Amino acid sequence: MVSLTLTDLPDEIIDEIAQRTTLCELKLLLRVGNRAVYNICIPYLYRDVTVCTATTLCSFCEAVNSHPAFATRVKILRILIPSFSAAMQWEPRVTACATAIARLTALETLEVHTRRLLSHLPSDAFPHLRRFVAPFFGGLVPFLLAHARLQELAIGEQHLQCGDLRLPTIHLPELRAFYGPAMLAGVIIPSPPAERISAMDAK
Numbered sequence: 001m002v003s004l005t006l007t008d009l010p011d012e013i014i015d016e017i018a019q020r021t022t023l024c025e026l027k028l029l030l031r032v033g034n035r036a037v038y039n040i041c042i043p044y045l046y047r048d049v050t051v052c053t054a055t056t057l058c059s060f061c062e063a064v065n066s067h068p069a070f071a072t073r074v075k076i077l078r079i080l081i082p083s084f085s086a087a088m089q090w091e092p093r094v095t096a097c098a099t100a101i102a103r104l105t106a107l108e109t110l111e112v113h114t115r116r117l118l119s120h121l122p123s124d125a126f127p128h129l130r131r132f133v134a135p136f137f138g139g140l141v142p143f144l145l146a147h148a149r150l151q152e153l154a155i156g157e158q159h160l161q162c163g164d165l166r167l168p169t170i171h172l173p174e175l176r177a178f179y180g181p182a183m184l185a186g187v188i189i190p191s192p193p194a195e196r197i198s199a200m201d202a203k
Contacts, residue, residue: 007034018044043069048076054084058093061100071103078111078133094120101125110134113156118143136181144170155180 006014006029018026018041029041051057057079064071084094098120107126111133112118118137124146132147134140135156144150151174178185 006032007037011036011040014040023048043067043073046070046074049074050078050080052080054081057081057097061097064100064103068103071100072106074104074107076109077101077104077107078109079117080111080113082113084114084116098122136184141170144172148172149174151175152177153180154178155184 026044102122102125108128109131115137123142129147131152133154150172
């Protein structure tokens, strides 16, 4: 009886295994010590990325630009930075980060808390996006119009006046959950309505 080790398997099989592993299992695979296994598995570490500092964001964007395979693996991206430091306010740096994020075409969940970065993202970059979490920002309407397959939308509460929301009716037929300002709910809730709606009054 012939026994096979992981390193004896074809690259395609190792790739299938990596796709179906948890993060803990993936880390164990990376410890096999084989360069081919490492090269196949490392991009899958980027399936679910949470960024909490501007430095980490820059490092992540550099990794995406340097290794295009990473961009096709990221399914969930959370950027939990409320605002950029003075160094990150530099326009070319913000643009470079937005350009790298726009390469994440397999993204299914995007959570961004930085309006400056949101305003630089292309409105139609994420064809598979199903969940979007963000504060209200100037490019929200074009973004939503380009992502009709959204299933969950959360827009942070803002100090909005009625005149600030001259919005068309936004067609989101697959929307199942909405969390955000009541004035915005009126133009995006589909018919039939979302299953979960949490609308707040703007102050």
